[in-house]
Amino acid sequence: MSRIRRWQTARAHLPDAGARGDGDRDRMTACDVLVVGAGPAGMAAAVAAAENGRRVCLLDHNASAGGQIWRGYDEAHSANEPHGQVFAGLTRRLRAAGVAMRSEEGVVAAPAQRVLRVESESRSEDIGYQHLILATGARERFLPFPGWTLPGVTGVGGLQALVKVGLPIAGKRVVLAGSGPLLLAVAAGLSKRGARIEGIFEQAPLSRLIRLGAALTSQPRKIAEGLRYRAAIGSPIFRSNAWVTRGHGSDRLVGATVKVGGKERVIDCDYLGCSFHLIPNLELPILLGCRVERGSVVVDERQMTSVPGIYCTGELTGIGGMDKALVEGEIAGLAAAGRPASHLLRKRGAQMHFAERLDVTFALRPELRALAEGATLVCRCEDVPHAALRDMRNWREAKLHTRCGMGACQGRICGPATAAIFGWEHDTVRPPLIPARVGSLAVPPPSTRSE
Numbered sequence: 001m002s003r004i005r006r007w008q009t010a011r012a013h014l015p016d017a018g019a020r021g022d023g024d025r026d027r028m029t030a031c032d033v034l035v036v037g038a039g040p041a042g043m044a045a046a047v048a049a050a051e052n053g054r055r056v057c058l059l060d061h062n063a064s065a066g067g068q069i070w071r072g073y074d075e076a077h078s079a080n081e082p083h084g085q086v087f088a089g090l091t092r093r094l095r096a097a098g099v100a101m102r103s104e105e106g107v108v109a110a111p112a113q114r115v116l117r118v119e120s121e122s123r124s125e126d127i128g129y130q131h132l133i134l135a136t137g138a139r140e141r142f143l144p145f146p147g148w149t150l151p152g153v154t155g156v157g158g159l160q161a162l163v164k165v166g167l168p169i170a171g172k173r174v175v176l177a178g179s180g181p182l183l184l185a186v187a188a189g190l191s192k193r194g195a196r197i198e199g200i201f202e203q204a205p206l207s208r209l210i211r212l213g214a215a216l217t218s219q220p221r222k223i224a225e226g227l228r229y230r231a232a233i234g235s236p237i238f239r240s241n242a243w244v245t246r247g248h249g250s251d252r253l254v255g256a257t258v259k260v261g262g263k264e265r266v267i268d269c270d271y272l273g274c275s276f277h278l279i280p281n282l283e284l285p286i287l288l289g290c291r292v293e294r295g296s297v298v299v300d301e302r303q304m305t306s307v308p309g310i311y312c313t314g315e316l317t318g319i320g321g322m323d324k325a326l327v328e329g330e331i332a333g334l335a336a337a338g339r340p341a342s343h344l345l346r347k348r349g350a351q352m353h354f355a356e357r358l359d360v361t362f363a364l365r366p367e368l369r370a371l372a373e374g375a376t377l378v379c380r381c382e383d384v385p386h387a388a389l390r391d392m393r394n395w396r397e398a399k400l401h402t403r404c405g406m407g408a409c410q411g412r413i414c415g416p417a418t419a420a421i422f423g424w425e426h427d428t429v430r431p432p433l434i435p436a437r438v439g440s441l442a443v444p445p446p447s448t449r450s451e
Contacts, residue, residue, distance in 0.1 A: 028446050031057040031100070033336045034116065034129035036107060036284065039067020041314030041325035041332075042135035043090040048333025049133075050097035057127060058099050059118060061106040061434075065091065067137055068157060069322055072164040082185075083322060109431035110288055111445035114309065124440035131309050131336035134285055134297075135329060138315035140182075140275035141416045143364075144378050144386065145371035147247025147256075152271050159273040160186045163193060170194030172270040175256050177201040177244040179362040180277035181321070187233045197236035198267050201258050203276070204362050206240040212361040219354065222323075244274055245371060277362045279416050280316045286429040301345060302335035303328055311336060320355030327351055369421050378421075379414040381407020386421075395424040408435060 033049040035042045038060035050056040058065070066073050066087060075091045078084030094101065108124070109117045115128050140155040147153065154162065156176055163169045174195045176183050179202060187197050202209070216222050242260040247253055255268045280296055291298045291306035296318045303311040311332040314325035327348045334341040372378060374387035382403040392398040395405065395418065404418070405411030410433075415426045432441060 028115070028126040028128050029057070030128040031055045032129070033057070033131045033133060033333070034059065034127055035133045035135060035333075036060075036116070037067065037135035037137055037314075038062070038065035038101070038103075039069060039135060039137050039314065039325065040086075040090075040322050041137075041329035042067070042133070043094060044326045044329030045133045045135060045311075045313055045333035045336070046099045047090060047093045047097060048330045048339075049131075049337045050099045050333075051093070052334065052337035052339050054131075054337045056097070056099045057102060057129075058094070059102045059105055059107070059127070061104060063103050065094065065101060065103075068161065071161055082189075086322075086326070106434045107284055108433055108436040108440055111443075115446055117440065117443075119434075119436050119440045124437070124443070126443075126446055128446070131311070132288075133303075133311045133313060133329075133332045133336060134288075134290075134316060135313045135325070136281040136284055136316060138278040138280050138319055139412065141277055141279045141420070142274075142413055143276055143368050143371060143417055143420060144376050145245060145247070146373050146376050147249065147253070148274070149377055149380055150247050150249050150253045151251070152249070152253030152269075153247050154271065154273055155275040156180075156182050156186050156273040157275065159271060160189055163190060163195075169271075172196065173198050173268060174271045174273065175199050175201070175244070175258070175267055175269045176273045177203075177242075177256070177258065178273075178275045178277070179203045179364070180275075181358070182275070182278070184233070186273060187236070188228070191233050195271075197233060198269050199237040199239070199258065200233075201242040201244065201260070202238070202240045203243040203365055203368060204240060205365075208361045209240055212357055215357050216354075219350070222354070243365075243368060243371075244272065247272055276364060276368070276420075277358075278315065278319045280319070282316065283410075283412075283429050283433050285310075285312055285316060286427065287431065287433065292427070301331075302341065303332035304335065318352065318355040319358055320351050321358075324348070324351035324355055364420060372421065378417055379404040379407065381409055381414075384414070389418065389422070392422075395426050398424070 032054040033056045035046045035058045038058050046056050046058040070087045073087050075088045078088050105118045105120045107116050108119050111117050115126050117126050140157050172195055175198050183200050239260050244256050245259050246257040248255040255266050256272045257264050257266050285297050289307050297312040297316045299312050299317050305312050313328040313332045331341040331344050372386040376386045378386050384402045384404040388402045389398055398404040418424050
């Protein structure tokens with residue numbers, strides 16, 4: 001029996017194999033430009049390509065466009081939110097340009113050249129493209145410490161996202177710790193909603209923060225934004241050269257131990273937001289064969305990767321924030337539409353320099369790699385403690401012997417943590433990229449389906 005026939009026979013016996021519907025089984029949506037990720041970079045890319053005459057499809061796993069930075073924003077009521085006017089303007093342009101927005105769909109595989117397979121709650125489908133722009137953003141980096149799995153301990157941005165979708169925070173005592181500009185931004189947002197910020201603890205030394213501030217003299221808007229965040233917070237403690245060493249509680253978090261200036265003290269709190277800057281979501285670029293160096297995708301001046309026809313933008317090319325995402329998205333959209341973008345290169349250069357400064361400023365200090373104790377879970381999906389990983393030589397060996405990284409998140413949390421703690425490299429990705437129905441994966445690639 002041929003490989004194609006085996007696929008078809010297997011699919012016929014799967015209980016959910018008909019999720020597509022018989023009418024969709026051999027059909028494939030096609031577009032000129034497919035944009036994956038509807039944050040600032042993806043929205044800017046989709047607008048630039050569509051306004052220059054291309055059929056554009058914008059795909060995102062969230063319910064609406066905006067990404068993490070504009071989560072929960074509404075076009076009609078975003079004027080008073082941070083960067084709300086930028087969001088509203090892009091939203092209007094997306095609609096006017098006729099961009100096909102596909103919400104609550106995620107990429108699970110790349111079954112053929114210039115084809116992505118996507119899945120929603122009810123169905124799956126293949127989308128063919130001529131040009132692909134990846135704007136999948138970034139996620140928070142977590143480092144395990146005793147108590148980090150207690151209810152009440154979240155990422156810094158994760159806590160912000162929970163509050164945006166309804167978590168009551170007014171009157172709650174909050175400690176924010178880790179590293180990166182997100183600390184101040186989230187503190188300002190939580191304070192606005194009535195949270196009591198008990199302290200903000202940045203692991204980077206003060207000398208690095210001062211050098212970053214000096215480097216921003218050429219970008220006064222970023223300085224002004226930081227000052228606005230600081231003013232919105234009020235008077236809680238901000239300490240550099242400080243970090244959390246332990247979370248306290250049995251059923252949930254009741255306090256956190258922080259180390260400041262070499263001394264430890266316990267702070268009572270209801271929530272601890274703790275994460276250490278951001279890392280790009282590289283899974284899809286790696287699956288597609290894009291070259292990655294030093295933790296980000298390598299691109300040329302048009303944002304094209306090592307794979308012809310595939311562009312990467314925003315945090316995928318280096319953590320740099322909204323301004324970098326917007327200019328890179330516009331460059332990629334213009335390039336995919338065959339339009340010049342040389343007028344944007346100088347602006348992009350300034351944003352790339354800022355991203356490089358962020359990397360230097362918020363580089364992890366060595367002490368953070370020793371926070372986990374033997375019983376501290378490193379892989380939360382598979383309950384793998386630090387002690388079980390100490391004698392492993394690499395990521396592959398750890399997966400084979402302990403199942404570290406083989407749970408639902410597929411190493412998205414413990415992978416970066418073990419890279420920081422043990423220096424392990426993670427350079428391979430296999431489909432599905434997210435949990436998917438077997439029926440979605442069993443459908444043959446478009447080029448091999450029988451007529």
